Every structure is written in structure tokens, then in C-alpha cells.
Amino acid sequence: MKQVRIAFFDTKPYDRRFFDEANKDFGFELSYFESRLRPASAKLAEGFDVVCAFVNDDICAETIDALVSENVGLLAMRCAGYNNVNLFAAHNRLPVVRVPGYSPYAVAEYALAMLQTLNRSLHRAYNRVRDNNFSINGFLGFDLRGKTFGIVGTGKIGMVFAEIMQGFGVRLLAYDLYPNTEMARKYHIEYVTLDELYRQSDVISLHCPLTPENRYMINAESIAKMKPGVFIINTSRGKLIDTAALIEGLKSKKIGGAGLDVYEEESDLFFEDRSDAAIDDDILARLFTFPNVLVTSHQAFFTREAMTNISQVTLENIRAWRDGEKLVNEICSQCDGSRSCPGKPKDAQCCRGKN
Ligand code: NAD
Secondary structure: OOOOEEEEOOOOHHHHHHHHHHHHHOOOEEEEOOOOOOOOOHHHHOOOOEEEEOOOOOEOHHHHHHHHHOOOOEEEEOOOOOOOEOHHHHOOOOOEEOOOOOOHHHHHHHHHHHHHHHHOOHHHHHHHHHOOOOOOOOOOOOOOOOOEEEEEOOOHHHHHHHHHHHOOOOEEEEEOOOOOHHHHHHOOEEEOOHHHHHHHOOEEEEOOOOOOOOOOOEOHHHHHHOOOOEEEEEOOOHHHEOHHHHHHHHHOOOEEEEEEOOOOOHHHOOOOOOOOOOOOOHHHHHHOOOOOEEEOOOOOOOOHHHHHHHHHHHHHHHHHHHOOOOOOOEOOOOOOOOOOOOOOOOOOOHHHOOO
16 A cells, blocks of 8 residues: 655644654654745645645645645645635645544633633732732632623534533523524523624624634624623634724723634744744734733644544544545535635535534
């Protein structure tokens, strides 16, 4: 059987550890590059059968052209989201697979951790007591019980988030292009319009994919509709939020807290150690001035269980491709995530990240 050579881009020591372990069951030839996948680095794929990429790689048309001309046969995303892949450019030229649900628990549990860190000021308390300051001034939080939560996107992660929040005695509202009525009944979720969700929610948690339709869905106009003091948690994708508008909402105190595991301009910063340089992103620097903002570096997925699943499913996707089997985790290559996506007539749900 032909040996499959896989080029991994944007890798860190933890990626190597988990993929090397999972590969004991597959025996592929793995090569790890630290470089991001982008037009300038795609040449590194020369001689490889498969390229494995991650959330902040730039897989634009030019990158795809370069991979195709290097005779790469498969692009294996080791993540769930695929907003960074130009699927139109890949159509009929390069199949693209992903890992649709490696651990919804990792991300949903992290969303709650972000909320409670902010709500109960744990990030500030940690530093204060280490400075022998035992004052609790400024740390006043609120009980979650009885509050209204708005979940945007009730797929795998949004539903686990709903399940977890059940235990806190909250009221659950949700918005999704494809409501899941059966699960909604189970978790007492009430589907409402987005406007209604904005109007009623004390906490809004984003769990939908980024598509051309919902880019900047959290903007000045939507923030104006929200309850004063609303908390916004984003563990999905940075561009769902217009950060400049979020900052205005924080300044006016309309927004009571923001937990951001993703940021619209994260790609040059997140996952890297930049501690020896000043940040030249003024918007991110302004975010850091708010005590009620928690920014983390796209780490919601980062649990042992998720990393194990990501590596196993990615390599299994590649095995299925090698053996000519149906690619169950292939992304519809005509899907641009919009309402007018040409992939829609074939599979109405694929355009909403459900494929
Ligand atoms: P999923 O496909 O199971 O669910 C997504 C849900 O969003 C679906 O029910 C879909 O119908 C809905 N949806 C699509 N477009 C929508 C829109 N415009 N408005 C409202 N709902 C919409 O996906 P999932 O596994 O639950 O993941 C959700 C997102 O979380 C991913 O797309 C990814 O961006 C993000 N994510 C982040 C991390 C992290 O580490 N921070 C890890 C994994 C996933």
C-alpha cells in the first residue's frame, strides 16, 4: 500500500504529541511545519499527498492553486470551523475534510468558565490576593439562577451549553437558522428571533459558525437592542463581533462584560508568544484596558479529550481518503455559508455548518 505523506502546518509541540500518538494506529509519514499555511508557504507541500491545516491558516484561492499544482490530494482541517478555506476555489479540485465535533464539552464548558470568571471577578481576585490585597471591593457579581441566557447557534456546542446551563436554573432562549425542536423540548429552550434574544438576554453566548451572512452580527445596532449590563461570550469566531462597536458598548456600560476566546484580528497573534514585543493592534490594546473583558487565545477547544479526538478523526479522514471510501467529514465544496449558496439545493443544511 502506498505510504501517505502528510504535511502539517502551523504546528506546536502539543499537536506533534497528540498526532504522533494517534498515528501509532495508522503508520502515516508525518512532517510538522511551524509555518502557517498561506500562499508564500504552500510550496512546502511539495511531495506531500495530504496537507493538514488549522484555524488561522490562510487557505485562500492562491493557497489552493499552489496545493493543487503540488499535486496535494486532500486538505485535512484539524478543526471544526472552515471559514478560512476558500471552498469555491477547492471545488472539484481538492477535497476538504474537517473534524466536525471533537468535543463540544470542551468549548461549552469553557464558555461557562469565561462567564463566571468575569461575573465573579476571578481574574482580578487572583492577582489581588497575591498582592496581599484582600479587599473584595468591585467584585460584586450576580447569581446565574433566574437569569435569561441567549444562545446563538444550537448545534453541538450550543446544545451542550444549554444542557450545562439547565443545572443553574436559568431561562434559555435561542436563535438558530435551523431550530432543533426535539432538543429544545428536552432542555426547555425557547426559540425566538435574534431581536428578541438581544432584547431579553442577560447573557448572550455565540455558538454559530462565521458565515458571510453573520459577519459582525454583534454591531452598534444589535448592541443598542440589548439589555443594559448584558454579558457577551464569544467562543466561536472573532468576526462575529465588530470589536470597535463592542468597545463603545463597554465604554457606555451597556455591556457589562465580554468574554472573548476569539478575536477578529487574532491570526497574527493567537497561539504565539509575543511577550517581547509591544502590541501594535490598538483595538486589542484598548480591550485590555477593561477590567470586565477577558481575552484568551482561542483555547476553548484545548482539552486532552478534544486533542485526542482531533488527531484520531483527522487521521481517520485521511485513511478513508487513501482507501477511496466515502469522506463522511467532507465539507460541501460549493458551500459559501450564505443563503444563496449553490450547494443548498443539494443539501439545505450543509450551508449552515451542518454537513
Ligand atoms: P455545529 O455545526 O454543530 O452547530 C452550528 C449551529 O449554528 C447549527 O445549528 C447551525 O444551524 C447554526 N447556524 C449557522 N449559521 C447560523 C446563523 N447565521 N445564525 C444562527 N445560527 C446559525 O457547530 P459546533 O460544533 O457547535 O461549533 C460552532 C462553532 O464553534 C464553530 O463553527 C466554530 O466557529 C466554533 N468553535 C470554536 C472553538 C474554539 O476553540 N474556540 C472550537 C470549536 C468550534
